[in-house]
Amino acid sequence: MSALRLVKQEIVSSSVSSFIIQDCFTENFDIYKISVTDLMTSAFCRLNLRFVNSAGSVISTGSYAFSVAEETTGSTADIKGNTETAGFLNFFGYGLASSGTNSQGSDSWIFNPYQSDTYTFGVSEASSNGNNLVFGKSIGGFKVLGKVTGIQINQTIISGSNPTIDSGTVSIYGLKIS
């Protein structure tokens, strides 16, 4: 029997600016794998991660530290980091203006979200294609002691107007350490 279990799966089927997957982190698991496939957006944007507390509120304080190293088939990789910001920027790569073929895929691990005496950490690999392929590796620390129980995937605009997330699949797996 596998130690890795599917916890939740969210299929995006209507246009939203962001969405929450609540109660995906519980006392049953310690480490979580998040696989995201084909998040399609209406405009060019970053796909970001924020955590959600047990009250269902998105935590948008400047308690996230992250770094992204990117490689691209284009001319310039957009490399960034921030020690006090309101989310893990580009944790899931980029959303491209939906053309039927532009898409993304990412594979991430989240450590200890439900432990109240530890920070929550994440690592991610994401690949996105538009005019160019962009591959990003992300790391992050959420520097608040306490439980987080869910995630929000949101977007920040790069170009175009009012991006929405129109489709895609998010699968979250749990791994118990013992």
Add this chain to the structure above:
Amino acid sequence: MKLIQVGYSLITSGNETQTVQLEQVINTEDTHILFGNNVSVGGNGGSLDAQPMSDSSADATSNIDIAWTKCNSNATPQQFGNPNQNFFRITDGQTTAPNTVNFVLALYGWKSSSEYSHFTIEATGTLSDNTAIGHQQGGLKHETTSFNGIKLATNQTGGGGFQAGSQFTMYKVVS
């Protein structure tokens, strides 16, 4: 992807140590994944290094090549390449909890006696000033020895090394 647990080490209070050895846990040629979870040390400035093991012996031959990116929330990521190392570094800058280090270390072909051993690392953690850092690394041990374990060591002696709550868990990946 299915994960089958094959090894585990939890540091408990009063048993802090600078070295953890997961011995004879790799018994097939499947890919294996070692998770480091909630790993802390007793003072600032620790490194976390690893060496392959054959039974109870760590291999310290200087034939490990590594290529890695150091992600840092306070600086532009840096890229490095280091041939002929006698260990590989999972992270530096280790410190006290709650600034822990967490990592996913995938091991490819370690049990094989006819192919070189490869590995990849995805690590994340925070420093004492709350900067997030993480080594993203690929590596190769260019010898065909069959390895069945791994040695993890910190150079940080404060509090005895790895602190209580630090966990190291090895899984076999099966279809």
